[in-house]
Amino acid sequence: MRVSGPTPVPEVRTGSCQCGDVTYAVTGPADDPHLCSCSHCTRISGAPTVEWVGFRAQDLRWTGPGGEPTWFATWPTLRRGFCPRCGTHLISVADGSLMVMVTAFSLDDRTGLEPVGHSFRAEAVPWMTVTLAPDPAHR
Ligand SMILES: [Zn+2]
Numbered sequence: 510m511r512v513s514g515p516t517p518v519p520e521v522r523t524g525s526c527q528c529g530d531v532t533y534a535v536t537g538p539a540d541d542p543h544l545c546s547c548s549h550c551t552r553i554s555g556a557p558t559v560e561w562v563g564f565r566a567q568d569l570r571w572t573g574p575g576g577e578p579t580w581f582a583t584w585p586t587l588r589r590g591f592c593p594r595c596g597t598h599l600i601s602v603a604d605g606s607l608m609v610m611v612t613a614f615s616l617d618d619r620t621g622l623e624p625v626g627h628s629f630r631a632e633a634v635p636w637m638t639v640t641l642a643p644d645p646a647h648r
């Protein structure tokens with residue numbers, strides 16, 4: 510049986526870096542989950558795109574033993590936070606913004622965070638638009 514209506518989303522979302530030193534909890538509504546294929550996101554991640562999701566800055570708490578991530582300015586008005594121990598790319602904050610963007614795949618539960626858009630789509634590799642091929646085991 511299919512239950513209709515919006516997918517229930519967790520009240521508190523948690524996330525972490527790969528090594529677990531930097532963890533966070535965030536509450537409140539998720540804003541604008543989207544992919545970004547700009548030259549910074551692709552270079553920094555070593556991947557064709559990064560999925561970002563916004564939350565209010567006041568709703569995010571750093572909860573792990575490592576405290577806050579280490580910040581690097583990657584643009585004159587933008588800084589990104591990384592775990593200083595394992596290097597995981599966790600967050601991006603624009604100067605003066607009330608919002609923060611976390612990397613969706615640092616979250617433990619991505620329910621309801623399917624991307625609604627793709628920034629710098631024109632710069633994305635062409636095969637990003639190709640539907641994933643079926644799993645050969647299930648053909
Ligand atoms: Zn780490």
Ligand SMILES: [Zn+2]
Nearest residue numbers: 545546547550
């Ligand atoms: Zn980007």
